[in-house]
Amino acid sequence: MDLSKLTKTAGKTKKRVGRGISAGQGKTSGRGTKGQKSRTGKKLRPGFEGGQMPLAQRVPKKRGFVAKKAKPQTITLNMLNNLKDGEKVTLSTLISSKIVKKTTGSVKVVSTGTLTKKLTVSIPTTKAAADAIAKAGGKIEE
Numbered sequence: 618m619d620l621s622k623l624t625k626t627a628g629k630t631k632k633r634v635g636r637g638i639s640a641g642q643g644k645t646s647g648r649g650t651k652g653q654k655s656r657t658g659k660k661l662r663p664g665f666e667g668g669q670m671p672l673a674q675r676v677p678k679k680r681g682f683v684a685k686k687a688k689p690q691t692i693t694l695n696m697l698n699n700l701k702d703g704e705k706v707t708l709s710t711l712i713s714s715k716i717v718k719k720t721t722g723s724v725k726v727v728s729t730g731t732l733t734k735k736l737t738v739s740i741p742t743t744k745a746a747a748d749a750i751a752k753a754g755g756k757i758e759e
Contacts, residue, residue, distance in 0.1 A: 689723040689741070692716060694749055695730030697738075706738045726750075 634642035648655040653667070664671045696716050697706065704710065708724055711717040717724055726738060728745035735754040742750065747757050 687722050689725040690717060690719070691725055691727045693727055693729035694732040694746060697726070697736060698730075698733055700734065700736060702734045702736075704734075704736060706736050706740060708740060711740075 632642060633640070634646040635644075637643045645655065653659060653661070664673055666672070692711065699716060700706065700710070700714060706726075708717070711724060724740050726740060726742040726746045728743055728749050732749050732753040732755070736750065737756045737758060738750055739758040741759075742757060750757055
């Protein structure tokens with residue numbers, strides 16, 4: 618078994634720094650000139666910025682947790698008057714009639730205004746909106 622052919626890095630030797638100017642990494646050994654980082658035994662913790670206030674401490678910390686749950690788009694009863702009489706109200710019909718602009722998220726009917734058409738609503742509604750739809754002669758399918 619030939620160990621040198623097992624991996625690509627098997628035969629690679631570590632670069633020897635500080636072995637003369639012509640050796641590639643000679644003289645300062647790739648550390649630049651002077652300063653705390655050029656010295657031997659440089660022990661700087663991660664995030665140390667030379668005495669300047671570190672970024673992790675400069676940035677304000679946000680307290681608490683707020684869930685970023687998307688609220689449903691609200692549709693008023695007045696908006697439903699734009700649909701044809703007897704039509705079934707679904708998310709796809711609202712998008713095609715350009716009442717709802719975005720296709721993502723949820724939709725909910727609220728009881729603002731009055732409804733004059735008989736519609737079959739199959740999207741979430743508030744209790745007051747459900748009463749108004751029933752009063753106009755429509756149905757609600759959950």
